Amino acid sequence: MAVTRRNFIAGTAVLVAGATKATVAFAKGGGTIELEVVGARRLAGMSGEKLRAALVKSVRLQSRLEQPVKMQFLAARLVDGEIADLFASDGFELASGAQAFPGDMLFPGDMLFPGDMFFPGDMLFPGDMLFPGDMLVPPGEPRAARGLLGRVAKDTLLRGGAGNGIVFFVLAETRAVSSRGLGVPTRRG
Amino acid sequence: MRTALVMGDGPAGLLAAISLRRARWMTEIAPSRRGARAHHGHVHQIDFATMAKIEAVAGQGLAGWSAADLLRIDGAAPPVMTQAPIVDPAALVHALSRRAIELGAKLVEPRMAIPVEDKAFDLLVDASGSAVLAGRTAGLDVAIDESDAIDECWTWRGTAGSGDDRWTIAARDVAGAAGLWLTRAVDGRCMMTLRCADCGESPVSPFRLLDSVMLAAGHDWSRRMGKIGFDPNPVRHRAPFARRVEVTRSAGGPPLLRIGDGLIQTAPRFGQGFAQIAEQIELMRAALASGSSPASAVATIEASADRRWLAAMIGAASEPLLAA
Ligand SMILES: Cc1cc2nc3c(=O)[nH]c(=O)nc-3n(C[C@H](O)[C@H](O)[C@H](O)COP(=O)(O)OP(=O)(O)OC[C@H]3O[C@@H](n4cnc5c(N)ncnc54)[C@H](O)[C@@H]3O)c2cc1C
Numbered sequence: 001m002a003v004t005r006r007n008f009i010a011g012t013a014v015l016v017a018g019a020t021k022a023t024v025a026f027a028k029g030g031g032t033i034e035l036e037v038v039g040a041r042r043l044a045g046m047s048g049e050k051l052r053a054a055l056v057k058s059v060r061l062q063s064r065l066e067q068p069v070k071m072q073f074l075a076a077r078l079v080d081g082e083i084a085d086l087f088a089s090d091g092f093e094l095a096s097g098a099q100a101f102p103g104d105m106l107f108p109g110d111m112l113f114p115g116d117m118f119f120p121g122d123m124l125f126p127g128d129m130l131f132p133g134d135m136l137v138p139p140g141e142p143r144a145a146r147g148l149l150g151r152v153a154k155d156t157l158l159r160g161g162a163g164n165g166i167v168f169f170v171l172a173e174t175r176a177v178s179s180r181g182l183g184v185p186t187r188r189g
Numbered sequence: 190m191r192t193a194l195v196m197g198d199g200p201a202g203l204l205a206a207i208s209l210r211r212a213r214w215m216t217e218i219a220p221s222r223r224g225a226r227a228h229h230g231h232v233h234q235i236d237f238a239t240m241a242k243i244e245a246v247a248g249q250g251l252a253g254w255s256a257a258d259l260l261r262i263d264g265a266a267p268p269v270m271t272q273a274p275i276v277d278p279a280a281l282v283h284a285l286s287r288r289a290i291e292l293g294a295k296l297v298e299p300r301m302a303i304p305v306e307d308k309a310f311d312l313l314v315d316a317s318g319s320a321v322l323a324g325r326t327a328g329l330d331v332a333i334d335e336s337d338a339i340d341e342c343w344t345w346r347g348t349a350g351s352g353d354d355r356w357t358i359a360a361r362d363v364a365g366a367a368g369l370w371l372t373r374a375v376d377g378r379c380m381m382t383l384r385c386a387d388c389g390e391s392p393v394s395p396f397r398l399l400d401s402v403m404l405a406a407g408h409d410w411s412r413r414m415g416k417i418g419f420d421p422n423p424v425r426h427r428a429p430f431a432r433r434v435e436v437t438r439s440a441g442g443p444p445l446l447r448i449g450d451g452l453i454q455t456a457p458r459f460g461q462g463f464a465q466i467a468e469q470i471e472l473m474r475a476a477l478a479s480g481s482s483p484a485s486a487v488a489t490i491e492a493s494a495d496r497r498w499l500a501a502m503i504g505a506a507s508e509p510l511l512a513a
Contacts, residue, residue: 002331003324008502009337074499088499171502173334 031065068095070173073102193312201449202316203285210292212477232278242467253281257355264362302326306442335429340456342384343423350416364401431501453494455501
């Protein structure tokens with residue numbers, strides 16, 4: 001019988017057309033991870049298995065975090081704001097300052113998120129969370145993962161002059177925490 | 190006949206028990222001991238689609254919910270009126286409990302730990318709403334994964350005069366509030382929830398918020414809101430944006446299926462909790478109906494929790510990008 005509590009942070013990076021490096025910054029001074037895509041230009045126009053194979057060869061992460069962390073890496077290709085491909089890695093550990101090649105273990109994320117099961121519970125996203133009870137938003141409005149990533153694509157990729165691109169997500173485990181209670185803490189304000 | 194023990198008498202446990210009975214399992218429900226914490230008391234909103242799924246499992250005409258007017262206020266845009274369910278969680282859970290018993294589920298004594306090696310059962314269901322029960326069980330290792338990102342909101346409770354008028358107002362970008370939700374239940378109880386990322390230790394006054402909502406809602410709705418009075422001390426809810434509990438076992442024994450908040454919780458809990466439970470119950474029913482092993486039901490439900498966890502984490506990660 002053992003109870004472990006693990007705390008995770010998540011960071012995102014968008015690779016704008018022409019760039020080779022992007023920084024994944026974690027919130028609250030959580031440090032950064034540098035993401036480098038060797039020969040990023042070659043990725044343009046690639047999709048499916050070809051893209052996966054190219055990512056396997058070209059993605060490199062360098063930790064600028066203080067301690068070794070366990071992480072998971074995901075890449076989503078967007079076309080006109082729609083997710084066209086998704087890849088996910090297994091969990092792996094990255095030491096401070098060390099490099100990782102998460103592409104080595106990239107597999108098609110569709111296995112993780114088959115069809116419309118991708119991002120179940122559309123209202124999971126902070127943008128939508130602003131509307132309590134997000135189901136109140138009519139289905140036609142953009143709110144699902146596709147909508148969210150579409151906004152990311154439009155706001156970021158298009159600003160960089162590209163309609164399409166690849167969004168990377170890095171999930172990292174941080175120190176174990178001991179201070180939070182079980183369940184949802186509630187107290188009088 | 191196969192036998193299942195369901196630990197937990199909240200919505201997840203009761204829906205699991207009903208599904209098991211419908212699939213002709215002998216089903217025992219071990220409720221909580223007095224005073225155990227339950228999350229369902231907080232519920233005010235379940236969308237129509239989720240209610241339909243719940244009634245598909247438990248049967249039509251469940252007490253504890255009804256459709257009511259909903260006014261959506263989105264910044265300065267003209268408000269839009271539509272319909273949404275309003276829930277009385279105690280009545281809904283009571284109705285589920287009655288259905289489970291009517292279908293032949295048996296209430297048994299509360300359990301202090303999960304009987305992981307008890308061969309009398311073909312399936313154990315942990316629907317106790319948290320990791321506490323699993324954490325107390327010898328032979329189980331429990332990992333509680335939480336997102337660093339925090340979800341925070343404040344709720345004021347009050348009354349709004351007599352009469353059976355029921356409605357909800359959902360507003361965003363009103364009075365500086367990113368999101369605000371005001372409900373009047375049938376007995377005149379009302380509740381206002383404010384979701385704000387940077388309210389600090391105390392949010393704005395509820396009365397100021399109410400004034401702004403009235404202004405934005407227009408004359409007719411202001412009248413409907415006329416008699417609202419709040420207890421000025423709000424309840425603050427602060428929880429990780431996502432929490433996923435993983436359990437591994439060192440020894441064999443009947444499969445352990447975990448559902449509900451004890452498996453995965455994701456923000457916004459409003460409307461999300463029951464949606465997740467409905468999804469898990471659907472997966473469970475499909476596995477039971479197909480005659481596949483209970484272990485496969487466990488695997489698909491755990492995988493669905495993984496997807497929700499990942500989705501919530503990606504959502505949290507995307508926030509700074511969107512803000513930029
Ligand atoms: C502030 C807040 C607001 C929310 N609002 C909404 C909303 O509007 N809409 C929505 O869909 N969801 C909402 N949720 C989420 C929703 O409440 C939960 O997802 C849902 O109640 C989970 O159901 P459950 O059966 O898993 O857990 P619970 O509702 O917590 O039920 C678990 C049950 O198990 C019992 N128990 C505890 N220990 C044991 C034990 N050892 N043995 C047996 N039984 C035990 C408990 O007493 C309880 O009865 C909200 C949550 C919070 C915190």
